[in-house]
Amino acid sequence: MTKFEDLGISPATMRSLKRMGFEEATPVQAETIPLSLENKDLIGQAQTGTGKTAAFGIPLIDKIDKDSNVIQGIVIAPTRELAVQVSEELYKIGYGKRARVLAIYGGQDINRQIRALKNHPHIIVGTPGRILDHINRKTIRLENIHTVVLDEADEMLNMGFIEDIEAILSKTPEERQTLLFSATMPAPIQRMAEKFMKNPQVVRVKTKEVTVPLIEQYYLEVQEKSKFDILTRLLDIQTPELAIVFGRTKRRVDELSEALNLRGYMAEGIHGDLSQAKRLSVLRKFKEGSIDVLVATDVAARGLDISGVTHVYNFDIPQDPESYVHRIGRTGRAGKEGVAMTFITPREKSYLAVVERTTKRKMDKMKPPTLDEALEGQQKAVLEKILQSIDSNNLQFYKHAAEELLEQQDATTVVAAVLKMLTKEPDTTPVKLTEEKPLPSRRDKRPNNDRRGKFDSRDRKRGNYKPRQGQGQGQGGRRQSSNNKSRTNSYK
Ligand SMILES: Nc1ncnc2c1ncn2[C@@H]1O[C@H](COP(=O)(O)OP(=O)(O)OP(=O)(O)O)[C@@H](O)[C@H]1O
Numbered sequence: 149m150t151k152f153e154d155l156g157i158s159p160a161t162m163r164s165l166k167r168m169g170f171e172e173a174t175p176v177q178a179e180t181i182p183l184s185l186e187n188k189d190l191i192g193q194a195q196t197g198t199g200k201t202a203a204f205g206i207p208l209i210d211k212i213d214k215d216s217n218v219i220q221g222i223v224i225a226p227t228r229e230l231a232v233q234v235s236e237e238l239y240k241i242g243y244g245k246r247a248r249v250l251a252i253y254g255g256q257d258i259n260r261q262i263r264a265l266k267n268h269p270h271i272i273v274g275t276p277g278r279i280l281d282h283i284n285r286k287t288i289r290l291e292n293i294h295t296v297v298l299d300e301a302d303e304m305l306n307m308g309f310i311e312d313i314e315a316i317l318s319k320t321p322e323e324r325q326t327l328l329f330s331a332t333m334p335a336p337i338q339r340m341a342e343k344f345m346k347n348p349q350v351v352r353v354k355t356k357e358v359t360v361p362l363i364e365q366y367y368l369e370v371q372e373k374s375k376f377d378i379l380t381r382l383l384d385i386q387t388p389e390l391a392i393v394f395g396r397t398k399r400r401v402d403e404l405s406e407a408l409n410l411r412g413y414m415a416e417g418i419h420g421d422l423s424q425a426k427r428l429s430v431l432r433k434f435k436e437g438s439i440d441v442l443v444a445t446d447v448a449a450r451g452l453d454i455s456g457v458t459h460v461y462n463f464d465i466p467q468d469p470e471s472y473v474h475r476i477g478r479t480g481r482a483g484k485e486g487v488a489m490t491f492i493t494p495r496e497k498s499y500l501a502v503v504e505r506t507t508k509r510k511m512d513k514m515k516p517p518t519l520d521e522a523l524e525g526q527q528k529a530v531l532e533k534i535l536q537s538i539d540s541n542n543l544q545f546y547k548h549a550a551e552e553l554l555e556q557q558d559a560t561t562v563v564a565a566v567l568k569m570l571t572k573e574p575d576t577t578p579v580k581l582t583e584e585k586p587l588p589s590r591r592d593k594r595p596n597n598d599r600r601g602k603f604d605s606r607d608r609k610r611g612n613y614k615p616r617q618g619q620g621q622g623q624g625g626r627r628q629s630s631n632n633k634s635r636t637n638s639y640k
């Protein structure tokens with residue numbers, strides 16, 4: 149275990165860390181902070197939820213000249229929600245030093261951002277499209293930048309974002325420090341990244357698995373049309389504290405959240421077509437627990453740190469194995485446990501092996517639960533609640549009525565009636581879900597014993613390499629149009 153004191157961090161930042169309750173550095177922090185303080189370029193790859201934000205944030209803040217009124221560091225993140233979250237964490241890290249951090253992202257009034265920029269932030273955290281807008285309007289100047297961070301670097305350098313990133317980097321000084329962080333770093337992306345960097349040190353925290361060992365991983369073989377009933381049964385049995393259900397498209401997310409509400413779950417959806425105000429309010433409600441199921445496209449797959457997420461359900465298998473790693477990484481964070489369940493339709497079965505090859509871990513097969521099992525699950529949840537209520541020992545007011553009832557009926561009958569009343573019977577209200585096309589079957593396209601590498605390159609040449617559909621990262625036209633381009637990190 150490494151103490152922050154031993155990493156060469158300033159007393160002002162140490163004060164912030166103390167206030168945040170950080171006692172020891174996580175492995176990725178211990179390895180990268182000293183290098184970063186020496187201004188080395190870095191590629192940092194470490195599992196989800198292991199503190200990469202503070203790994204780049206602590207040295208970034210520490211190197212700020214507080215008395216200078218220019219922008220000195222810039223962090224680029226793929227989604228608006230992540231930009232907000234990272235800026236909040238940097239604000240906390242910079243609290244001791246009184247560093248000024250500003251988030252600028254699409255969907256927020258640009259004039260408001262221009263006014264905020266007049267307060268001379270030291271660090272900007274933003275999404276690529278909006279940062280470029282400000283550069284073009286000359287409302288931000290990057291000539292005094294000493295550090296550029298690409299959070300979720302592989303996502304930032306995939307085909308959808310690369311042009312924006314190149315444009316931003318070209319406006320920063322040559323001698324800048326460039327830091328790239330992500331839980332995944334496919335080799336082609338890493339090679340591309342190194343072009344932007346000077347002798348980058350690659351720090352990979354040595355662990356066997358790409359995913360977090362504390363996340364239990366299951367898959368269920370299901371027919372497309374039975375997915376929804378199975379999802380609700382799982383929710384009834386597993387009774388997550390907070391759950392995220394990932395769907396492939398925006399339409400899917402809308403339909404799923406509506407269907408969940410019809411069956412009595414408190415669910416809301418988040419995707420790139422919603423207004424920014426709506427996106428932030430859904431996320432806030434989820435964090436506060438006033439909704440307990442968040443239905444999301446991959447817009448919520450990366451970086452979001454929401455404590456209390458105990459379960460992730462991949463209602464649709466993700467479009468690339470990296471996305472699987474990030475989606476399930478919304479649970480099992482900062483040493484907590486989590487459960488991830490992935491639905492696989494018969495035609496998509498070959499993708500399972502690809503995901504497992506990427507994560508270097510086998511998923512356990514789970515049988516889809518039956519209605520009776522769902523009922524049992526709900527009953528168990530009620531029993532637990534009753535036991536909790538007994539523990540809280542606040543029952544005096546009810547005891548007289550209980551005694552009267554027990555004079556008329558035997559105890560087992562009374563308790564059974566109470567259980568029946570409290571148990572939510574599995575709801576089978578019919579719902580409408582448009583069927584989602586399965587990912588193209590890998591087997592169908594691979595003639596004879598052709599190995600995957602060949603399949604892959606041919607597929608790419610034909611332009612038949614599936615871009616992500618409809619997840620809309622909310623970067624405005626730029627991102628939308630680039631969505632049609634192929635990604636470099638899809639299933640290989
Ligand atoms: N040294 C530390 N001690 C205690 N908690 C920490 C420490 N470092 C980070 N954390 C907390 O751990 C959680 C996860 O951190 P963070 O979001 O930076 O993970 P990440 O590695 O960026 O994950 P992802 O790959 O999903 O983006 C956060 O709530 C953060 O505040």
Ligand SMILES: [Mg+2]
Nearest residue numbers: 200201299451
């Ligand atoms: Mg992160």
